[in-house]
Structure formats: C-alpha cells, structure tokens
Amino acid sequence: xxxxxxxxxxxxxxxxxxxxxxxxxxxxxxxxxxxxxxxxxxxxxxxxxxxxxxxxxxxxxxxxxxxxxxxxxxxxxxxxxxxxxxxxxxxxxxxxxxxxxxxxxxxxxxxxx
Amino acid sequence: xxxxxxxxxxxxxxxxxxxxxxxxxxxxxxxxxxxxxxxxxxxxxxxxxxxxxxxxxxxxxxxxxxxxxxxxxxxxxxxxxxxxxxxxxxxxxxxxxxxxxxxxxxxxxxxxxx
Numbered sequence: 001x002x003x004x005x006x007x008x009x010x011x012x013x014x015x016x017x018x019x020x021x022x023x024x025x026x027x028x029x030x031x032x033x034x035x036x037x038x039x040x041x042x043x044x045x046x047x048x049x050x051x052x053x054x055x056x057x058x059x060x061x062x063x064x065x066x067x068x069x070x071x072x073x074x075x076x077x078x079x080x081x082x083x084x085x086x087x088x089x090x091x092x093x094x095x096x097x098x099x100x101x102x103x104x105x106x107x108x109x110x111x112x113x
Numbered sequence: 114x115x116x117x118x119x120x121x122x123x124x125x126x127x128x129x130x131x132x133x134x135x136x137x138x139x140x141x142x143x144x145x146x147x148x149x150x151x152x153x154x155x156x157x158x159x160x161x162x163x164x165x166x167x168x169x170x171x172x173x174x175x176x177x178x179x180x181x182x183x184x185x186x187x188x189x190x191x192x193x194x195x196x197x198x199x200x201x202x203x204x205x206x207x208x209x210x211x212x213x214x215x216x217x218x219x220x221x222x223x224x225x226x227x
Contacts, residue, residue, distance in 0.1 A: 002156070033214055042117075042203050042217030043157070056214055090156055092215075100145055100164055100207075102215060104157040 002026070004093050004105035012111045018079045021108045025072040025093030032074045033102060034066060037088040049074060078110075086112045115140040115206045119218035126225055128196055134189040134221045136204030146187040147205040147215065148178055157203065163187060164209070174198070199225045 003026040013019050025032050031050045035043035045058035049068035063079040072093070078085055088109050092102035120135040138144065145164050149157040161172025168180040178189045187204060201220045207213040 002158075042219045043215070045214045045216070048214055101159060101162060103159075104149075106156040
C-alpha cells in the first residue's frame with residue numbers, strides 16, 4: 001500500500017479522442033511523475049511536476065500534457081489518441097527534498113480502438 | 114543519459130531453488146539503483162534500493178542485491194523462491210539527486226513452478 005491512488009482503473013477510447021487520467025499522491029509529496037508502460041515493456045518517463053509546474057519531460061509529444069494541484073492530486077491529459085497510446089499509465093509521487101524513492105499507484109489501463 | 118539492460122526476459126525456476134535476475138546499467142555519473150516488482154494487473158512495488166554505502170542491499174520478501182561499480186551491475190538474488198514470487202521484476206536507475214526520474218529496464222518475468 002503506497003498511498004497513491006489512480007482513476008479510473010480501466011478506460012476504453014477510440015482513436016482521435018481525448019482522455020484525462022487522475023492520480024492522488026501521498027500527503028506532503030510535492031513531486032509527481034507519470035510513466036507509460038506498453039505491453040511487455042518497462043515504464044517510460046512521460047513528465048514530472050513539482051509544485052504545480054512541469055520540470056522534466058521524456059520523449060513524448062506535446063499532446064501529452066499534465067496538471068498538478070495544491071491538494072497533491074494530478075492529471076495526465078492525452079489529446080488526439082493514437083492506437084499506440086494503448087498502455088498502462090502509472091503515476092508516482094515522492095518528496096523532492098531527499099526524495100530518492102518514488103511510490104507508484106496501481107495504474108490506469110488505457111485501450112485505444 | 115542512463116540506460117538499463119536486463120539480460121533475461123524470462124527466468125523459469127522451481128520452488129525453493131535460488132534465483133538471480135541480472136541487471137546492468139550505463140551512466141557517466143553516479144546513480145541510485147532500484148528493483149521494483151510488478152504482480153499481474155498491479156502497479157510497481159519497491160523491493161530494494163542502493164543509494165550509497167554497503168554494496169549488499171537487503172530488501173523485502175527475502176530479496177537482496179549487490180552493487181558492483183566496476184561491472185556496472187546490480188543483480189537481484191533470492192536463496193529460495195516461492196510460488197508467490199512469480200511476477201515481473203524491473204531494474205531502474207536514477208541520477209543521485211532527489212530531482213531525477215527513473216529509467217527502467219524492459220523487465221524480467223520470474224516464473225516459479227512447483
């Protein structure tokens with residue numbers, strides 16, 4: 001039990017649609033990261049937010065965007081969905097100061113048809 | 114940039130046998146090293162981590178790992194596995210600051226049979 005929750009658990013969308021995934025971090029964890037895990041692969045870093053601002057980004061296009069809120073919740077938004085966006089999306093939170101360990105949520109399984 | 118190579122995609126083993134899951138990393142600077150486990154349809158759970166100090170790190174569920182700087186390896190071991198250890202195991206690396214993100218390997222599926 002990491003104290004990180006995600007919603008929804010599963011989601012089915014069609015190509016071209018938009019989706020919003022949500023994450024609730026542990027209280028006091030002011031840094032949240034999002035990862036995409038395609039089937040049979042390790043998680044890949046999408047972006048990181050610290051105190052409501054994006055401060056790091058992986059190799060993902062701008063149609064992947066995010067928000068972080070003062071209450072330790074965050075969102076991942078994906079526009080113009082493509083079939084290859086089908087994956088498990090994981091959020092992870094940590095304390096920035098000395099925060100070497102990231103605590104992962106259970107993930108949201110997104111299927112794009 | 115850092116990278117992680119997990120040399121085995123699948124490791125089949127019998128219950129109560131020892132197991133080693135191999136991980137090699139590449140980085141030009143000092144790093145932190147992690148092993149995470151993922152059970153079917155679940156998120157990632159931290160098994161253990163190496164930050165500094167003793168190169169032998171003990172984690173949960175009887176797992177341990179040894180950091181070898183000269184060989185840039187961080188292999189995971191367990192002396193006697195259980196059926197319940199069947200899962201996907203991911204090795205990951207990050208820069209040794211609280212600011213950095215994780216770079217994962219592709220994972221090793223540990224299959225424990227009776």
